[in-house]
Amino acid sequence: MKDIDSLASMYVCDSCCCGNTEKGHKEVPVNKLKIAWKKEKLDKKVNLIISNCLGYCSLHNVTMLKNGSKKTWIGKLNSREHFEAVITWAHSVAEFGNKAKLPNILVPHLFLPSDI
Numbered sequence: 001m002k003d004i005d006s007l008a009s010m011y012v013c014d015s016c017c018c019g020n021t022e023k024g025h026k027e028v029p030v031n032k033l034k035i036a037w038k039k040e041k042l043d044k045k046v047n048l049i050i051s052n053c054l055g056y057c058s059l060h061n062v063t064m065l066k067n068g069s070k071k072t073w074i075g076k077l078n079s080r081e082h083f084e085a086v087i088t089w090a091h092s093v094a095e096f097g098n099k100a101k102l103p104n105i106l107v108p109h110l111f112l113p114s115d116i
């Protein structure tokens with residue numbers, strides 16, 4: 001088994017803007033994600049981190065995958081299907097590492113921090 005520090009990590013922001021329904025943003029399904037990670041045994045291969053602000057609030061809701069030195073950012077996640085696709089993506093990361101395929105539904109949500 002890999003050391004926990006060498007696992008890929010999925011940072012799902014649920015903070016001041018992301019998931020803040022009082023600001024009119026969509027809820028982040030934190031419990032659903034945690035249950036999926038545990039039930040589908042993703043926790044042994046990809047850390048799920050429900051994070052504080054990742055710094056790109058204008059793109060609420062933001063998720064970032066860190067795998068080694070590679071970071072992949074997605075934003076504007078606003079539907080159940082988007083978060084289900086995050087779970088699918090985690091399965092792909094668990095199996096294929098940096099060669100994992102981002103689900104098609106999430107491709108339009110990719111962003112580069114340098115473009116913000």
Ligand code: FES
Pocket residue numbers: 013014015016017018052053054055056057058060061062
């Ligand atoms: S609250 Fe999520 S990026 Fe700031």
